[in-house]
Each structure stands twice: as structure tokens, then as C-alpha cells.
Amino acid sequence: MRFSTLPRLWRFVLIGSLALNLAVAGVVLGQVFDGPDRDRGPRMGGPAAPLVRALDKPDRQALVDDLRAGPRGPRGRGLESVLEALRAIPFDPEALQIAFAEARRIGDARVARTEAALIDRLTQMSPEARDAYADRLAKSFRRPR
Incomplete structure (x- = not known):
């Protein structure tokens, strides 16, 4: 048929x-x-993501909890400003440039908070744990994506 x-x-x-x-x-x-050995945990993007992903699961979860417990910035506000500038009639390139600068400032502040929390977490680790972290970080840079 x-x-x-x-x-x-x-x-x-x-x-x-x-x-x-x-x-x-x-x-x-x-x-x-x-792969079954892929460690599932909180996902984090941005420039500090490889540094955070190289932490073992309990340390990564503790870092994410620390970041969530701290002061929260205006999430999405930078993107909203960019969208407003893009949709403005008449289009104002200077307004878009200001919106980009604000989004960059918000992103930089978020990265700085993540880096500070990561340094605190690494300071609490033993030398052996930091060495293992460094090995995982080096391996993540060698692994093809």
C-alpha cells in the first residue's frame, strides 16, 4: 500500500x-x-561563567545563593533602555549610546559582584580544593565546545 x-x-x-x-x-x-558525568547545577552566563562552572556543585550552589541573597541590581533595565532608544521616533543615536553605556554599567556591576563572591568562596577553600578548582578550570578551557 x-x-x-x-x-x-x-x-x-x-x-x-x-x-x-x-x-x-x-x-x-x-x-x-x-555524558552522564556532566554536573548539573545552577546556570550562570556572562564573562565569569567559566570561573563559576569550574566550582564543584556545592560551592557553585553556595556562590549562587550568596549572589541571590545580596542586593539585586535593576535586572533587565539596561535592555529596556536600549529597546526604548531603538524604537524612538525620531531615532536618536546619542540616546542609544547612553542606553548602551547604562547597560554596560549594570553588566559590569553584576560581574564585579560575581567576582567578589567568587574570591570569597575561593578564600574559604583549602589549597588542595583550590588546586582541584584550577585543574577543572584549565580542563574547561581545553574542552571543545
């Missing part, structure tokens, strides 16, 4: 089944290639 001679409902069922099978295969392959 040819696919074109199947009733319309059966065609949709077969296509849906194929899509579901491909999705399941993608999840399975993603888990296989991601």
Missing part, C-alpha cells in the same frame, strides 16, 4: 508518530553525547 493511498487520518497519525520518534531519539542522543 502506498502512502498516498492511505486515508488522511492515517497519514497524520504516521507523520505524528515519526515526529515523536525523532524527538525521543534526539533526547536520547543528547543525553548520550552530553
Whole structure:
């Protein structure tokens, strides 16, 4: 029996089944290639991300908890200013430049807080733990992404 001679409902069922099978295969392959030893923990982006990811899971979680407990900056405010400047009619390049500078200032303050919290966390570690951290950090820079 040819696919074109199947009733319309059966065609949709077969296509849906194929899509579901491909999705399941993608999840399975993603888990296989991601590796079982991949440490799952809080995700953090930005320039300090590799430094934070190299911490072991308890230290990373403690660092994230410390950052969350501290004062919070105006999250998203820098992006809002950029969007406002982009949508302004008439467009004002100087306003966009000011918005970029504000977003950069907010991002720099966030990076500085992360670095300070990381230094505090590393100060509390034993020399052996810092050495292991340095090894993980070096390995993360050698690993292809």
C-alpha cells in the first residue's frame, strides 16, 4: 500500500508518530553525547561563567545563593533602555549610546559582584580544593565546545 493511498487520518497519525520518534531519539542522543558525568547545577552566563562552572556543585550552589541573597541590581533595565532608544521616533543615536553605556554599567556591576563572591568562596577553600578548582578550570578551557 502506498502512502498516498492511505486515508488522511492515517497519514497524520504516521507523520505524528515519526515526529515523536525523532524527538525521543534526539533526547536520547543528547543525553548520550552530553555524558552522564556532566554536573548539573545552577546556570550562570556572562564573562565569569567559566570561573563559576569550574566550582564543584556545592560551592557553585553556595556562590549562587550568596549572589541571590545580596542586593539585586535593576535586572533587565539596561535592555529596556536600549529597546526604548531603538524604537524612538525620531531615532536618536546619542540616546542609544547612553542606553548602551547604562547597560554596560549594570553588566559590569553584576560581574564585579560575581567576582567578589567568587574570591570569597575561593578564600574559604583549602589549597588542595583550590588546586582541584584550577585543574577543572584549565580542563574547561581545553574542552571543545
